[in-house]
Amino acid sequence: AEVQAGNAEGGAPSGLYGAWFSLGGSMSTLPAPLCTTPAAPADDIRQRQHLQATHLVAESSQVEHGTVRSPPRSPRPTKPAATTLCLQQAILPPATAVSWEINQDIVTDALKGHCLADLQIELPESVAQTAWGRIWNRLPTILPCQPLQALYLFTDGSYYPGKRQASWAVIVLVLQNNQVYKAGILAGPCALQPDADAGHFPSAYDGELEALLHALAIGASAPVCACHFGSDCQSALTAAFGFSGHQQGALLPAAAVGLTATLVAQGKQLYPHKVEAHHGCAFNSLADEVAKFAGKTGQCLPATAEWDTLHAAINEKVLERAWLTVPSSIFANTLPPLREDGTWSAPNTLIRSSAPNALPPYLQRIKEDVQAIPLRLRLLTYNALSVRGATAKALICSGLLRHQIDLAGLQETRDRAQGVSSCEDYWVLASPCDKGGHFGVQIWLRKAAGWDRTSFAITHSDPRVLVAVCSLRGVRLVLICAHAPTSATSEEELTRWWAHLKSLLAKIPKVCAPLLFIDANARFEASSSHGRTLESAPSNFNAKCLQHFANDIGLHISAQQDEQGRPLHSWRSPKGTTSLIDYVGCPVAWADGHRTVGNVDLADLHADWDHLPIHTCLAATVEAVTTPARSRVAPKDLQSDEGRSRAIHAVAAAPLVPWTATCTSHVDALQGSMVQALSHSKPDSSPGPRNPVISQATLGLVRLRRHMRRCLRPVDRRADMGFLHLCLQAWRQRTQPQEELYRQAKSARLAMARSYHGLAVLNKQLRQAMMDDRAQFARLQMEQARHAGPAEFAHRLRAILRTGRKFRPPPLLPALSKEPTVRADWL
The missing domain is CATH 3.30.420.10 (Ribonuclease H-like superfamily/Ribonuclease H)
Structure with a gap:
C-alpha cells in the first residue's frame, strides 16, 4: 500500500492524516481519521504563537497612528513532494505459532x-x-x-x-x-x-x-x-x-x-x-x-x-505434510492459512469459538421418561429332579404353558445345556450340571410376557447358582435361581455358600429388582396365627441363613400357607413326612402384591415323586425409566450398492466445519450429519435371502411353505385324534358312533387333505421359482463376466459348469433308429 504524504506547512495537518487531508477527494476510498483536527507538533505551536504576537503588535501600532491597514497576506504554500510508504514493511508480521517446515516450493521440488x-x-x-x-x-x-x-x-x-x-x-x-x-x-x-x-x-x-x-x-x-x-x-x-x-x-x-x-x-x-x-x-x-x-x-x-530429492523428502517426512500446501484446498475452510514460510501465525491459533464446548449428543445423557409400568407375573419354583432330554423339556414347557407361568426357576435339572436357548413358547437360561451329572439350574421365561431378548445377560453360572439380568417392558430385573446344600452339610460350609450368594448379588446394579427362586432346604416351624415365612421360627440352619439373606437383600419370601390358609409343602421325605423347603422371593416394596397360590401339577416326568412346585402371583406397579432408541446405522445396510450410494451422498452433504471449532464439536457435527442422513434414507430392514441365487419373491414362497408346514402339524394331529376318538367311541359303546362324531372326523380329514393339496401346489411353484432364479442368476453372472474380460468369463463358465480347465465335451453317441426299409428285429 502506497500513500502520499506532505510536510506540515501553513497550518495544514501533518503526518499520515495530513496526507489524507491534502489529497482530498482522491482518498475517498480510505477510512476517515479518528479525529478531524489532529494535535499539532511542538514546532507548529511555537510558530503559531510567534505569528499571533506579531499580528497583535502591528495592529496596536496602526491604531495609535489612526490608520487601519489589512494584515499582510502570507505567501501561497507550494505543493509538497510525494513520499512512498510501504505498509507491508512498516507493519511487522504476526508472530509464528506453529511451524510445519514445508511450503509449496518444497513440495514442487520433491515431486520433480x-x-x-x-x-x-x-x-x-x-x-x-x-x-x-x-x-x-x-x-x-x-x-x-x-x-x-x-x-x-x-x-x-x-x-x-x-x-x-x-x-x-x-x-x-x-x-x-x-x-x-x-x-x-x-x-x-x-x-x-x-x-x-x-x-x-x-x-x-x-x-x-x-x-x-x-x-x-x-x-x-x-x-x-x-x-x-x-x-x-x-x-x-x-x-x-x-x-x-x-x-x-x-x-x-x-x-x-x-x-x-x-x-x-x-x-x-x-x-x-x-x-x-x-x-x-x-x-x-x-x-x-x-x-x-x-x-x-x-x-x-x-x-x-x-x-534423490524425493528420497530426501521422504526421509524428512515432507510428503506426509504436503496436503497443507495445496492452494485453494478443500480443507481451506477448516484450517488456518499456511504462510509462505510454512507457518501458522499466532493470531490464527489463538482464535477460540465463542460457543460453549458442550458435550456432543452421543456423550450426553439421554432424556429419560419415567412411566408407571404394571407388572402382572405368575411365578413358580420347582425342583424338577431332571429336565434332561427332549421329552422332559416338552412336558415341562406344556405344564408351564397350561398354568400360564410367566417366570419359573427350576433346580436340579441335571442337563449339560448352558447359555440362552429357546424351547417352543419359552426362553431358557441354563446353567449346566457338574461332571457327575448332578445339580444344574434353569430359568424359563414365557415369550408372550414381553421380555426383551436383547437384554438377557448371564452374570454368574455354576451347578448350584444362576444369576441373570433381563428387562421386562423397561423394568430391569435380576433373576436368581439357586439350590442350597442340604441340612446335613456343616454350618461352616452353609455359611460360606450363603455368603457367596450374597456376594454375587452385590455385583448387580441397584436399579435391578431381584426375583429369587430357591430350593433353600430351609424349614420353619408352623404358626397357626400367620403364615409369613420370615416371622416364623427356623427349624434348621438353612432357615436362619435364609432369614438373614432376605433381610440383608430386602426380599419378601413366599408364605408358609396358601390363600385358603392351608399349610404348604414342597418336599416329601422317604419316611413320608412333608415340609416346605422351596421359596419365591421379590422386593419388599412389592410384598402387598405378592400372593402365594400354592402347589400346581405340571404333569412332568417326575411329578409327585418327592417334590412339588410352589406357585405365586406378583402384581406391582413400577416406575420404570424408558429411554428412546438411539439412531444407529447397521453395517449390513452399507454393504449393498444402495447403501454405499447413500453413504457417498451422506459424506458429500456433510457440513464444512470452521477451523475455529473444537475437535469435539468438529467430530460431533460430521457424525451427527452422516447419521441423520443415513437414518432418514434407511432401506427396507426385512432380511433378504442368504443365498444370492434366491430372489425376494422366491424367499416369500419359502416362508409361505414354512408357515403352511407349521399349520399342517395341528391339522394332521386333529385329524388323527378325531379318527382315534371315533374308534374309541365305537369300542366303548359297541355300536355305531353318532353321526356328529362321523361329521367331525370327516371334516378334520377334509381339512387335512386340503392342507396337503395346498402344500403340494406350493411345492411345485417353489421348485419352478428356484429353477427360474438359478437360470436368471447364471445369465447375470455370465453377463457380468463378459464385461469383466475373457479371463473372468472363462473362470465363471468353469464355476457354473463345475468342470476343470481340461474339460472336454463328450462325443455325441450314435442314435439307433428304425428305418422304413430295414427290419429292426435284431435291435
Whole structure:
C-alpha cells in the first residue's frame, strides 16, 4: 500500500492524516481519521504563537497612528513532494505459532520428474516386441494442449531372488476427447526402501508400494479431476490409500498416505482398483514386463530420472505434510492459512469459538421418561429332579404353558445345556450340571410376557447358582435361581455358600429388582396365627441363613400357607413326612402384591415323586425409566450398492466445519450429519435371502411353505385324534358312533387333505421359482463376466459348469433308429 504524504506547512495537518487531508477527494476510498483536527507538533505551536504576537503588535501600532491597514497576506504554500510508504514493511508480521517446515516450493521440488512431460513414451526394445508392447505402440500419443478428463495409472512390482532390491513400473494413460491416449511410462529399481543391511528383506511388495507412490506423485502433478489406480497387490493398495495401518517408523507408506491426502485436498476423485494378475489386463501385464526389465538391467525409465530429492523428502517426512500446501484446498475452510514460510501465525491459533464446548449428543445423557409400568407375573419354583432330554423339556414347557407361568426357576435339572436357548413358547437360561451329572439350574421365561431378548445377560453360572439380568417392558430385573446344600452339610460350609450368594448379588446394579427362586432346604416351624415365612421360627440352619439373606437383600419370601390358609409343602421325605423347603422371593416394596397360590401339577416326568412346585402371583406397579432408541446405522445396510450410494451422498452433504471449532464439536457435527442422513434414507430392514441365487419373491414362497408346514402339524394331529376318538367311541359303546362324531372326523380329514393339496401346489411353484432364479442368476453372472474380460468369463463358465480347465465335451453317441426299409428285429 502506497500513500502520499506532505510536510506540515501553513497550518495544514501533518503526518499520515495530513496526507489524507491534502489529497482530498482522491482518498475517498480510505477510512476517515479518528479525529478531524489532529494535535499539532511542538514546532507548529511555537510558530503559531510567534505569528499571533506579531499580528497583535502591528495592529496596536496602526491604531495609535489612526490608520487601519489589512494584515499582510502570507505567501501561497507550494505543493509538497510525494513520499512512498510501504505498509507491508512498516507493519511487522504476526508472530509464528506453529511451524510445519514445508511450503509449496518444497513440495514442487520433491515431486520433480513426475509431470506428464517427464515420462518416457517409447518402450524398451525387448518389451516392445511382446503382445502388450504392441498394444501400447498402437495407442495414440497424448495431446499436450488438450485438457485431461481422467488419468489411468497401472502399477506393478517385481523381485528376482538374489537381487539386493526390487523394481517397479508405472504405466500412464489419459482420457482426452473421450479417447484413451498413452502418456508414458516410469520405472526403475527401488531406491526408496531401506537397505538389506538395515534388516529389511526385499520383496515384490516393495516394488508395488513404491510404484503406487510414484503413481500418486504423478496424479498430484497432473491437472486432472479423476485418477484411477490399478494394482494387483491388495496389501499395497490398502497401505498406500490409508485403508490399513502400517508399522511405526515405516516412511514409505506414510509418504504414500500423505500424497493421497494431497490428492484429496486438491479435490480430485480417487478410484483404487484391485486388478487380477495375469488375467487379461493388458496394461497390468505391460507394467509387469517393464518392472522385470528394470529389475534385470537396473536401468531407470527415463534414463535421466533421479529420485534423490524425493528420497530426501521422504526421509524428512515432507510428503506426509504436503496436503497443507495445496492452494485453494478443500480443507481451506477448516484450517488456518499456511504462510509462505510454512507457518501458522499466532493470531490464527489463538482464535477460540465463542460457543460453549458442550458435550456432543452421543456423550450426553439421554432424556429419560419415567412411566408407571404394571407388572402382572405368575411365578413358580420347582425342583424338577431332571429336565434332561427332549421329552422332559416338552412336558415341562406344556405344564408351564397350561398354568400360564410367566417366570419359573427350576433346580436340579441335571442337563449339560448352558447359555440362552429357546424351547417352543419359552426362553431358557441354563446353567449346566457338574461332571457327575448332578445339580444344574434353569430359568424359563414365557415369550408372550414381553421380555426383551436383547437384554438377557448371564452374570454368574455354576451347578448350584444362576444369576441373570433381563428387562421386562423397561423394568430391569435380576433373576436368581439357586439350590442350597442340604441340612446335613456343616454350618461352616452353609455359611460360606450363603455368603457367596450374597456376594454375587452385590455385583448387580441397584436399579435391578431381584426375583429369587430357591430350593433353600430351609424349614420353619408352623404358626397357626400367620403364615409369613420370615416371622416364623427356623427349624434348621438353612432357615436362619435364609432369614438373614432376605433381610440383608430386602426380599419378601413366599408364605408358609396358601390363600385358603392351608399349610404348604414342597418336599416329601422317604419316611413320608412333608415340609416346605422351596421359596419365591421379590422386593419388599412389592410384598402387598405378592400372593402365594400354592402347589400346581405340571404333569412332568417326575411329578409327585418327592417334590412339588410352589406357585405365586406378583402384581406391582413400577416406575420404570424408558429411554428412546438411539439412531444407529447397521453395517449390513452399507454393504449393498444402495447403501454405499447413500453413504457417498451422506459424506458429500456433510457440513464444512470452521477451523475455529473444537475437535469435539468438529467430530460431533460430521457424525451427527452422516447419521441423520443415513437414518432418514434407511432401506427396507426385512432380511433378504442368504443365498444370492434366491430372489425376494422366491424367499416369500419359502416362508409361505414354512408357515403352511407349521399349520399342517395341528391339522394332521386333529385329524388323527378325531379318527382315534371315533374308534374309541365305537369300542366303548359297541355300536355305531353318532353321526356328529362321523361329521367331525370327516371334516378334520377334509381339512387335512386340503392342507396337503395346498402344500403340494406350493411345492411345485417353489421348485419352478428356484429353477427360474438359478437360470436368471447364471445369465447375470455370465453377463457380468463378459464385461469383466475373457479371463473372468472363462473362470465363471468353469464355476457354473463345475468342470476343470481340461474339460472336454463328450462325443455325441450314435442314435439307433428304425428305418422304413430295414427290419429292426435284431435291435
